[in-house]
Amino acid sequence: MSVTSRVGVALLGATGSIGTSALRVLERQRERFTPVALTAYGNHVALASQVKQFAPDYVGLVQECPDAPASWGRGAECLVEAATHPDAQIVINAVVGAAGLPATLAALQAGKRVALANKETLVMAGELVTRAAAQHGGSLVPVDSEHSAILQCLAGRERHEIRRLVLTASGGPFRSWSSEQIAAATVDDALKHPTWQMGSKITIDSATLANKALEVIEAHHLFGVPYDRIDVVVHPQSIIHSFVEFVDGSVLAQMGVPSMELPILYALTWPERVQDNGVPSYDPVAQGALTFEAVRHAEFPMLRLGIAAGRQGGAAPAVYNAANEVAVARFLDGNLRFAGIANCVASAVSSLGHMPGDSLDALLAADAAARAHVQAHPGES
Ligand code: NAD
Numbered sequence: 001m002s003v004t005s006r007v008g009v010a011l012l013g014a015t016g017s018i019g020t021s022a023l024r025v026l027e028r029q030r031e032r033f034t035p036v037a038l039t040a041y042g043n044h045v046a047l048a049s050q051v052k053q054f055a056p057d058y059v060g061l062v063q064e065c066p067d068a069p070a071s072w073g074r075g076a077e078c079l080v081e082a083a084t085h086p087d088a089q090i091v092i093n094a095v096v097g098a099a100g101l102p103a104t105l106a107a108l109q110a111g112k113r114v115a116l117a118n119k120e121t122l123v124m125a126g127e128l129v130t131r132a133a134a135q136h137g138g139s140l141v142p143v144d145s146e147h148s149a150i151l152q153c154l155a156g157r158e159r160h161e162i163r164r165l166v167l168t169a170s171g172g173p174f175r176s177w178s179s180e181q182i183a184a185a186t187v188d189d190a191l192k193h194p195t196w197q198m199g200s201k202i203t204i205d206s207a208t209l210a211n212k213a214l215e216v217i218e219a220h221h222l223f224g225v226p227y228d229r230i231d232v233v234v235h236p237q238s239i240i241h242s243f244v245e246f247v248d249g250s251v252l253a254q255m256g257v258p259s260m261e262l263p264i265l266y267a268l269t270w271p272e273r274v275q276d277n278g279v280p281s282y283d284p285v286a287q288g289a290l291t292f293e294a295v296r297h298a299e300f301p302m303l304r305l306g307i308a309a310g311r312q313g314g315a316a317p318a319v320y321n322a323a324n325e326v327a328v329a330r331f332l333d334g335n336l337r338f339a340g341i342a343n344c345v346a347s348a349v350s351s352l353g354h355m356p357g358d359s360l361d362a363l364l365a366a367d368a369a370a371r372a373h374v375q376a377h378p379g380e381s
């Protein structure tokens with residue numbers, strides 16, 4: 001294939017866990033794809049080495065840095081500049097948190113495919129984002145493994161044929177811990193995820209099960225399925241990435257060894273599949289039993305709290321998301337106990353969840369109010 005026929009990709013959050021996995025996929029698939037824009041938050045050394053390897057046309061660093069080359073874009077605007085780069089047909093949004101929202105909207109408004117890892121943007125502004133995709137010819141393809149699994153199970157099927165979505169959850173490091181043990185969990189305990197290597201924010205979200213609440217809301221917006229037809233089951237081996245039950249009672253699952261490189265690749269090539277050797281072969285006998293458990297809601301209140309915020313709608317999911325981002329940052333900094341995360345988020349949603357959420361400005365105001373609320377919250381219930 002000639003250079004000009006390769007599909008241009010902008011990668012936001014290139015230095016993170018998803019970002020570096022995406023670059024491994026792009027390197028293997030260099031006959032099909034070429035990175036035309038890369039951004040990072042502050043790690044200019046890692047970004048510079050990626051730039052040396054991939055020679056993108058555009059480079060952006062969000063944080064001010066005296067050592068960054070003058071040719072690099074800077075400030076939060078660099079995300080939108082990268083996301084709307086004229087040579088980018090696909091934008092991989094692998095930024096963490098609400099900071100990814102303007103770039104997702106800008107890319108969709110420019111008619112691009114967004115391969116979305118940054119689930120927080122759909123949670124915060126699901127209606128605005130899905131509307132932007134519908135109105136401007138852009139498309140939204142999930143990178144999240146559960147949603148990629150659902151997309152793969154749905155290939156060729158219509159929405160009215162879906163009876164139920166079942167998202168799997170590993171259960172995180174505290175799956176079998178008592179409430180007392182969980183309440184006393186340290187940052188190190190919470191960062192020890194049993195099956196996935198990920199950035200610290202999503203790893204804490206996996207320990208509280210907030211990640212699964214974010215994913216239920218994400219699934220609701222991506223697939224247009226009402227909340228009462230989206231279930232969660234704990235599956236500690238992380239081999240089945242999710243299930244779809246159809247109206248005739250048949251259930252399809254997508255399976256494989258846990259690796260984000262497969263969902264990243266599928267988001268780039270969907271609806272096609274291409275030859276790739278990034279994921280080890282799944283050996284059912286060597287893997288052994290696949291098991292399933294009910295969620296222990298009493299021990300993991302962040303799941304129900306998040307789903308309730310999703311059902312409430314308006315600004316409630318944006319408040320839940322922003323409150324969670326700040327509470328997780330406080331926990332990681334040693335300024336909040338593990339159990340304090342749910343206390344802070346519950347307080348923010350009950351105080352601010354009713355704020356209007358019908359425009360981007362309204363959602364940004366709710367996001368800011370939730371951040372201030374959690375900064376000032378003592379953390380005890
Ligand atoms: P990470 O912390 O490893 O990487 C985050 C990236 O975003 C980095 O490149 C960082 O420089 C950049 N970034 C951080 N804050 C930013 C800001 N304010 N503005 C601009 N850039 C910023 O995180 P990750 O684990 O790669 O997760 C990224 C996203 O993908 C999250 O939304 C996460 O929920 C989602 N996700 C991750 C995984 C996984 O396996 N890691 C799986 C599914 C979904």
Ligand code: MG
Nearest residue numbers: 144145146215
């Ligand atoms: Mg996931």
